[in-house]
Amino acid sequence: MQTIEIALRPKAVEDAAAIRQAVVRSGKIAKQEIGEIIVNRRSIDARGRQPVYRLRVDVYTPEDTIEAEAPVSASYRDVSDAPEVIIVGCGPAGMFCALEMLEIGLKPIILERGKDVQQRRRDLRAIQQFGRVDPDSNYCFGEGGAGTYSDGKLYTRSLKRGNYLKSLQVLVEHGAQPEILIDAHPHIGSNKLPKVVANLRETIIRYGGEIRFGHRVVDLGQEKGGGITSLLVEHEGNRTELRAAAYVFATGHSARDIYELLRSKAIRLEAKPFALGVRIEHPQPLIDEIQYRQREREENLPASSYKLVTQVKDRGVFSFCMCPGGLVVPAATAPGELVVNGMSLSRRDSPYANSGTVVAVELEDLKPYAEHGVFAGLAFQREVEKTMFQSGDGSQAAPAQKLTDFVAGKVSSELNDTSYIPGLHAAPMHDLLPTGIYQRLRQGVQDFGRKMSGYYTDDANVIGTESRTSSPVRIPRDRQTYMHAEVPGLFPCGEGAGYAGGILSAAMDGANVARAVKNYVNF
Ligand SMILES: Cc1cc2nc3c(=O)[nH]c(=O)nc-3n(C[C@H](O)[C@H](O)[C@H](O)COP(=O)(O)OP(=O)(O)OC[C@H]3O[C@@H](n4cnc5c(N)ncnc54)[C@H](O)[C@@H]3O)c2cc1C
Structure with missing residues (x-):
């Protein structure tokens, strides 16, 4: 058995004959030596002009017999x-x-x-x-x-x-x-x-x-x-x-x-560091256009994703739990708090792309909450979640702002469409978020716009708040x-x-x- 890498256009990725042809074309194995071919790794490479799938395949000789592994449940x-x-x-x-x-x-x-x-x-x-x-x-x-x-x-x-x-x-x-x-x-x-x-x-x-x-x-x-x-x-x-x-x-x-x-x-x-911020929602076709250079994705290309990270004033600002073709959902665990997160269906076919966009919170950032001892991070999380909830009408409708208004520090006169079923209301996220978080997010999303042209747009909504990224307590x-x-x-x-x-x-x-x-x- 030999393992080789091949590249295929997305429309051919599930076509066994096309995979075989690609193995032959690679010239790495003589045609008569090619028996069963098993794909063991598959990834999308969108760096070139045309996105391709890169496949790592195990190529067996015609004489090989392949033994199935015993199931774990055995x-x-x-x-x-x-x-x-x-x-x-x-x-x-x-x-x-x-x-x-x-x-x-x-x-x-x-x-x-x-x-x-x-x-x-x-x-x-x-x-x-x-x-x-x-x-x-x-x-x-x-x-x-x-x-x-x-x-x-x-x-x-x-x-x-x-x-x-x-x-x-x-x-x-x-x-x-x-x-x-x-x-x-x-x-x-x-x-x-x-x-x-x-x-x-x-x-x-x-x-x-x-x-x-x-x-x-x-x-x-x-x-x-x-x-x-x-x-x-x-x-x-x-x-x-x-x-x-x-x-x-x-x-x-x-x-x-x-x-x-x-x-x-x-x-x-023990108290432990965590991260807190917002969820940002873009139209999925916009992200596809940026990542694949295709506004209408070709067959077999999944909704595209991104992963962004920057450093602002000694703290990491990063995208988290990106949900291509997904939905923003209300993830509070008690009345009186507002927490958002993201989910998706297997086809990832909603017209929206969302991701948590968060700032690392270190223990030294929690000094104002020192009276809560080991629960300082919890108290901070709770306060932000309550503030977000209280900005609304008592429902799970979430405070939001257009991305460009978020950076400009002005309440949006209207918001973009959203996947978030409880609905959004225009709110001054720049005031609702703790200052250190807001300032870093403000700089962070502009950095992201420079790294990924088209990301920084008024077609995106900033939604509050992404606070349950990980536990603030160990x-x-x-x-x-x-x-x-x-x-x-x-x-x-x-x-x-x-x-x-x-x-x-x-x-x-x-x-x-x-x-x-x-x-x-x-x-
Ligand atoms: C909307 C959403 C989307 C996410 N998407 C992803 C994703 O795509 N990929 C990913 O890797 N992670 C994702 N995560 C995070 C992931 O779900 C968690 O990291 C993971 O579930 C943690 O597993 P766990 O078993 O440690 O805890 P949990 O999944 O939180 O399970 C803990 C369980 O303990 C129960 N429990 C709590 N207290 C008590 C009690 N006193 N008595 C009895 N039972 C109790 C709770 O009801 C709960 O069912 C997502 C989270 C959310 C909310």
Whole structure:
């Protein structure tokens, strides 16, 4: 088998005969030596005049036999009678922690405050249409966590943290499109993710694990040495005490009540840097024109994306979670706050392109909030989210400004069309944002306009606020044991604990934590 690279026009990318011809044309392998061809990597190269796909292909000889790899699920076993471990949170971290337990022989019991994917959909509609935010069921809370109704981008910079390909393989085995295994920028989409998540749930249950929806952890019991002895769980107004061999906390970056609970127990937490800013929405054809030099994309070219970064006054300003052909969504987790984020469907075919555009917030920036101690970042986030909410009429309509008016510091007389269903209202974002954030964003978007001609335009809206980029608090853990150093039995996990930033890194962290729990339980 030889691996070579070929380039193809987009319309030919899925055409097996065209791929074979390109391999022959490359002249790298004699025609009679070419048997089966398998694409193992695919990316778009839009640097030249005409965008092309670059494919890395494995070319087998006609004599080779290709053995299919065993599915990951072949190594799951029945864990009904295995030691029980409670996982709090059914996001990617919690679910992949549970799946790993099926391999290593622990029984996962997931407690999730929200609802299953189907019922959750109704609550999302209530936020979109009536501005009603259920603090237990929203874009962040519920089955699949913040990853279910998202863009479903699956790339991560933290490849070293775990088995990236295995996580993708698990998703494919549960219904995700197989292309995610070869695409340089894999993505699933919100129309497919709920089914994948429901299939993951079925696997966990089939092998003896449990998932209890509508179960919110409200308190914990500790022994004298600090170790966790039990959790107090609220379900339909009743409280029950649950015990297990270990407790994984995979509650995500928006579970502020969990941080409060841990602090009330004097469990050590740490403040950590994060980022905050706005979401900027452009027309997708404009971005396509800039990136592909095509206002009407040719067949097989996906909605184009961008990644922008600059430095302003010692702080990074960068685009974050770009959603080509996507929608801006209301991601608040409690009434009285306004938070936006982005999602997309698998086809990424909305006429809009949006991305978070944020400024790095370092601990030294939080001095005015010092009275909140380790929660200084949380207090800052909260204040901005409240200010954004209070600028409106009490609904989830978001404050916004045209990009050029944002830089000029003037309220827009009219706004561009938007994908944001609750609607936008013209507001002085230059006054609503903290000064240090506004000034850096103001300079940052002008820098972006110089790097990407056409980006800086009055056809774009700036929407407030993108505040939940990552957790402002870390639940510290030991590097070797993955356990909180002072609280035996407590395993902080995923994004809420400060050890992941995205679906895939949370999933990989979940799997790592499962193995660490196994060591602890066996000891
Ligand atoms: C709209 C949106 C779009 C996104 N798009 C992408 C994307 O395209 N790609 C990407 O990589 N990332 C994306 N993200 C981020 C990604 O979803 C998160 O990084 C990821 O879900 C973190 O996983 P997690 O398991 O650590 O936490 P979460 O997914 O936040 O899950 C935590 C779970 O814990 C539950 N929980 C909290 N408190 C309690 C409690 N007291 N008791 C019981 N359960 C509790 C919550 O209900 C929640 O379900 C997006 C996020 C949002 C909101």
